[in-house]
Amino acid sequence: MTIELIDDKQLWDDFVEASPYGLLFHRWEFLKLIEKHSGYKLLPYGVYLGNELICVFPLFLRKYPGLKMVFSPPPQTAVPYLGPVMTPAYDTIRQRSKEHYMSMVAGDIHEQIDRISPGYTHFVWVPGLLDVRPFKWNGYSAESLFTYTIDLTRPLDEIWKGFGKDCRERIRDFSRVSFTQEESDDLTTFYRLSEELYGQQGLSLPLLGQQYLEEVMRLFPDNLKMYFLRRDGEIVDIEGTYAYKNHFKLLWGISNEKYRGHQEYHTWDLIKKAKERGFKEFEIVGANTRRISHYQSKFNPSMSMYFSVQKMNAIGSVARWSYQNLIRRQPLKARAGE
Incomplete structure (x- = not known):
């Protein structure tokens, strides 16, 4: 070697x-x-x-x-x-x-x-x-971690029937109200709302900066996209998505809990879009965070395992604490009211 x-x-x-x-x-x-x-x-x-x-x-x-x-x-x-x-x-x-x-x-x-x-x-x-x-x-030490995936090779009706009853009801209820969906590159709005929502939870936004996201999305416009969901003109959900090879992923997002069912509806709509585009797997990041996994599990996903591998000395243990408690434990998925 x-x-x-x-x-x-x-x-x-x-x-x-x-x-x-x-x-x-x-x-x-x-x-x-x-x-x-x-x-x-x-x-x-x-x-x-x-x-x-x-x-x-x-x-x-x-x-x-x-x-x-x-x-x-x-x-x-x-x-x-x-x-x-x-x-x-x-x-x-x-x-x-x-x-x-x-x-x-x-x-x-x-x-x-x-x-x-x-x-x-x-x-x-x-x-x-x-x-x-x-x-x-x-x-090195290793920790097992998990993510949620949905098999998109199955019929859409089968995927829908696997959702929890309350999830399906919320999607139906939201589909009856006046709303609009759009693909957007408005990172200024996303970044401002993200800072506001994280601030309400006493957290700092775990992201390098708006310019970083702008350059990444400009470089990979076919792979990284944002979708805005509005109700009565107000943004109620933003999802940042990843598409590469056979894989479609909900990578980052923010959501306002003012209304009922908007998150479920938006996720379901993106599942349908991903299947129509021929992707074979839909991933919902966040299974290792309890409050987020409780929401995500209603879509009846499967769990996939991955590993975190690390090594440290005495000084590095302080860096590890900072990383795990101040950065790693803050997923880029904020919801108002939590």
């Missing part, structure tokens, strides 16, 4: 595009925007077996006086997962070969991180990539 920093954008993006574990967030230009706005230095590692690239692993390094931190992804980026992208052949090879690949990746990445000597290291892997054991054997 050999590991090196990759500077070939085309090589990187072709690998991400071909792998089932490659997300839009792994794309080269997305990573460079994170680097630009976060203050973290991008370290785009590639792991090779002979001449074959078998893994790309973007790390982000931040240096403070007396403390270095390594993340994938960095906090406040509205990126739920990052971490390693394994070769497109990974799912087809035998289990022994899979374990050999992952052990080599873990060993090489750990060696690079050990040279950096950070006080705190934290990765969030993509759902479905589950073998974190080689990292645990190298001294």
Whole structure:
């Protein structure tokens, strides 16, 4: 095995595009925007077996006086997962070969991180990539986390019948009132309302800034969109969506609880849109937050597992506390009245 920093954008993006574990967030230009706005230095590692690239692993390094931190992804980026992208052949090879690949990746990445000597290291892997054991054997801890998904290959009527009774009733009730829906790029309004709603809950908005979102959405207009739902001219729900490969995701959003059923209606409408566009899976981020998961479970989703992997020293434990309590525990989904 050999590991090196990759500077070939085309090589990187072709690998991400071909792998089932490659997300839009792994794309080269997305990573460079994170680097630009976060203050973290991008370290785009590639792991090779002979001449074959078998893994790309973007790390982000931040240096403070007396403390270095390594993340994938960095906090406040509205990126739920990052971490390693394994070769497109990974799912087809035998289990022994899979374990050999992952052990080599873990060993090489750990060696690079050990040279950096950070006080705190934290990765969030993509759902479905589950073998974190080689990292645990190298001294990292791992926490299992969950997200909700809906299988869009099923008939729409079957998806509808799986919703809770109260969910269906709320959707029907809201469909009878006067409302409008629109796709919008009005991030100024989104950002202002988000700050207001988070402020009402005594929280700060867990996002790098409006300019960051503007650049990301401008760079990927076909993949990242916003949808506004208005009742009597008032915005009652905004959903930021992600669309890439076969996957459609509710990535961020804000909602006003003044009216009944608007969130359920908006989610149902986006499920129908995603199915019409041919996506196979609809993801609702937020299953690890109790107050949000209670709402999301009414859509009868399945749960998918993913992992948070971390390592720290004594100084890094303070950084970990700040990350988990001030940043990570604040999902980018605010609702008035909560």
